[in-house]
Amino acid sequence: MLVPAASPTLTAEGILDRIQHHAAGAYLSGRVDHGDPVAEISSAALPALFPALRDDSELKLEQLVDVTAVHWPLDVGREFQVLWQFRSLTNNLFARVTARLADGASVASATGTYASALYLEREVFDLFGIRFAGHPNLARILLPEGYEGHPLRKEYPVEGPTFPEDAHRNDLVGQLDPDDFWADVDEANGT
Amino acid sequence: MTVESGMASARVDLERGSGDNMILNMGPQHPSTHGVLRLVIELDGEEVRRCDADMGYLHRGVEKLLEVHDYRGGITLTDRMDYTSGPSNNMGYLMAIEKLMGITDEIPLRARYLRTAVAELSRLAAHHIWLGTHGLDIGAMSAFLWSLREREKILYLFEEACGARLTTSFMRVGGTGPHDVGDQWLDNVEAFLHGYTLDEIDALLTENEVFIERTRDVGMITQEQALSYGLTGPVIRGSGIAWDLRKAQPYAAYDLVDFEVPVFTEGDVYARYLVRLNEMYQSKRIIGQCVEALRDLPLDAPSNVDLPQVVPPDIGRVPVDMEAMINHFKLVMHGVQPPPGESYFGIENPKGELGFYFVSDGTGMPYRCHVRSPSFVNLSIIEEISVGSLIADVVAIIGSVDIVLGEVDR
Numbered sequence: 001m002l003v004p005a006a007s008p009t010l011t012a013e014g015i016l017d018r019i020q021h022h023a024a025g026a027y028l029s030g031r032v033d034h035g036d037p038v039a040e041i042s043s044a045a046l047p048a049l050f051p052a053l054r055d056d057s058e059l060k061l062e063q064l065v066d067v068t069a070v071h072w073p074l075d076v077g078r079e080f081q082v083l084w085q086f087r088s089l090t091n092n093l094f095a096r097v098t099a100r101l102a103d104g105a106s107v108a109s110a111t112g113t114y115a116s117a118l119y120l121e122r123e124v125f126d127l128f129g130i131r132f133a134g135h136p137n138l139a140r141i142l143l144p145e146g147y148e149g150h151p152l153r154k155e156y157p158v159e160g161p162t163f164p165e166d167a168h169r170n171d172l173v174g175q176l177d178p179d180d181f182w183a184d185v186d187e188a189n190g191t
Numbered sequence: 192m193t194v195e196s197g198m199a200s201a202r203v204d205l206e207r208g209s210g211d212n213m214i215l216n217m218g219p220q221h222p223s224t225h226g227v228l229r230l231v232i233e234l235d236g237e238e239v240r241r242c243d244a245d246m247g248y249l250h251r252g253v254e255k256l257l258e259v260h261d262y263r264g265g266i267t268l269t270d271r272m273d274y275t276s277g278p279s280n281n282m283g284y285l286m287a288i289e290k291l292m293g294i295t296d297e298i299p300l301r302a303r304y305l306r307t308a309v310a311e312l313s314r315l316a317a318h319h320i321w322l323g324t325h326g327l328d329i330g331a332m333s334a335f336l337w338s339l340r341e342r343e344k345i346l347y348l349f350e351e352a353c354g355a356r357l358t359t360s361f362m363r364v365g366g367t368g369p370h371d372v373g374d375q376w377l378d379n380v381e382a383f384l385h386g387y388t389l390d391e392i393d394a395l396l397t398e399n400e401v402f403i404e405r406t407r408d409v410g411m412i413t414q415e416q417a418l419s420y421g422l423t424g425p426v427i428r429g430s431g432i433a434w435d436l437r438k439a440q441p442y443a444a445y446d447l448v449d450f451e452v453p454v455f456t457e458g459d460v461y462a463r464y465l466v467r468l469n470e471m472y473q474s475k476r477i478i479g480q481c482v483e484a485l486r487d488l489p490l491d492a493p494s495n496v497d498l499p500q501v502v503p504p505d506i507g508r509v510p511v512d513m514e515a516m517i518n519h520f521k522l523v524m525h526g527v528q529p530p531p532g533e534s535y536f537g538i539e540n541p542k543g544e545l546g547f548y549f550v551s552d553g554t555g556m557p558y559r560c561h562v563r564s565p566s567f568v569n570l571s572i573i574e575e576i577s578v579g580s581l582i583a584d585v586v587a588i589i590g591s592v593d594i595v596l597g598e599v600d601r
Contacts (some may be wrong), residue, residue: 001454002414002432002433004432033532034290034532063421066563068561070558070559115419115421118571142250156255158255
C-alpha cells in the first residue's frame, strides 16, 4: 500500500531546483506562483525530462495530472504556452512545467512515460491543433473527425463557424426601430 | 468493414479486426455506458481483444464558453459538467477563483463548514447514483430503487438551500453568497442523517454471492497503472494508494473534521465498490460534524469575506448608502476581477480530482479556463483493463470506474 506523505517533503523552491538540475541548459526561468512551483523550459529538453522527473527519488512526480495550453495570438513566434502539471503522490508535491511554442511547431509527447498523456494530449491537439511528436494515435477526441478548426484558439468565433450572420444579436439590435420600441412600451403601460 | 455512426463517425479503424473476430459497437445509446459513451469492442468469442472508447457526443465547449462569461456567470456552467454532484463542482470552481485572487485564507469559517457539508452531501448523492446503476448493471434491481430514494432526500435539501435540485449554482466567490442556511435547514440535515442508513443496501450487495462473482478479480488495476494513467478518486484508492486531496492538501474545513480515507489493495471492481461504500459512511460522519460546528458558530458569524470588490453589499444598504451603491454597480457591471496571473486548484470530487486552471488578464472574464475533469482521465484506463475480460465484465468495469459523460465531454 502506498501511503502519501502527510505534508509536502520539498518546498516550492526545492522542487524548482530539482527541475533545474534535470533540465540543465533548457531551464529558462522558475517562479513560485500562488504557492505552486512553475518552471519554464525550452521544449527541446522535454523527451528526457519526463522520465527524469518521474524517477528522481526526491521528486517522484509519478502522475501527469493535466496537459493543456493557452493561446497568445499577439505573441508572434511563441503563440502557444503548453503546460504539464505533475503530482507526486508519495511525496505530496505539485509542479507545473511550461514551454512556449510557435504556431505550427510540434512538441514531444509524454506518452512514453505517462499513460495519462494518451487522452490529455489528444484533447490539446483537438482543441488547439498542437501536434505531439511520438503520440501513438493523435486523433481528435471530443470533436468529430473531419471537423474544421480548433475551437480554443482565440481567433475561433465563440458562436461557431456556421452561425448565420444575420442571427447575431448585435445585428438585431441595429435593426430595431427605436420609435416602434417605445410605442410598444407605451402600449404595454397603457399610456 | 466500416461503421457509420452519424455525427461522430467511426474514428476507430475497424479494418484491424483480424480473422474471425467480431466487432461490437456498444453505445452511445446503451444503458450501461452511463450516458453517451461509445465503445468499439473487438471480440474473440466472448473475450475482449481490443476496446476503443469514442466520446464527445455531449461536447458543449464549456472551456470556450467560460472565456466569454464573467466569473460569476461561469458558476452555472460548472454544475452541468458532473451533473450528479453539482454543488461539489461549484465549490471547486469557486475555490479556484479564490486561490487566483489570493483570498483563500480569508474565507469565513461559516462558509468553509457549509461548503464542506454541501460537498459531502453531493458526494453521497453522486455515490448513490453510482451504487444504484452499478448494481443495476450487474442485475441487482432493489439497490437501484433504494439508492435513488436516499438521493432524492439529498436533492430536497439542496432545493431547500438554494432553490435547485441538480443545477444548483450554489454559493459565490468569497463565501456563501446569498445561499446561507438557517437553523431549519440544519434541523432537516440532522433529521436526514438520523434516518440515513446504508445497511440495507450493504446487506444486499456486499455479501451477495452473485455480486461477488461478478466483481471480484474483474477489471484489475495495478498500482503502476493507476499512477501512470493519472487516476484519482475512489479508483486509485481501490488499488492500494491512499491518495485523497481532502487529507493530502486540505481545503475548506477538511482539516477541522475527523474522517478516514478507506483504502483497499485488491485493485478489482469489488475493491472499488468497497472504497465507495465506506466513503459514504465517512461522508455521513463529516456532514454530522459540520452541522454541529455550524450550530456552535455565533448567530452573527459572517458567511462572506468583507471585501467590497468581491462580495456585493447587503441589498438593503444599496438605496441609502452611496458607497454600497457604487460597489453594487461595479460588481454587477464588471464582476469580480482577479489580478493578472495563473493558478490551478484541484478538489476531491466524488469521481476524483476536479481541477480548474485559470489564466486571468485582470478583466472580469477569464482569459483561459481549463477544466481537468476526473472522469475524462479515469476513462482512459478502460481501453487497457477491459482487454482479456469477458464482454459482460466490460459493463462491470465501466460501472466501477464511475464516469459521467457530461464531464468527460464538457
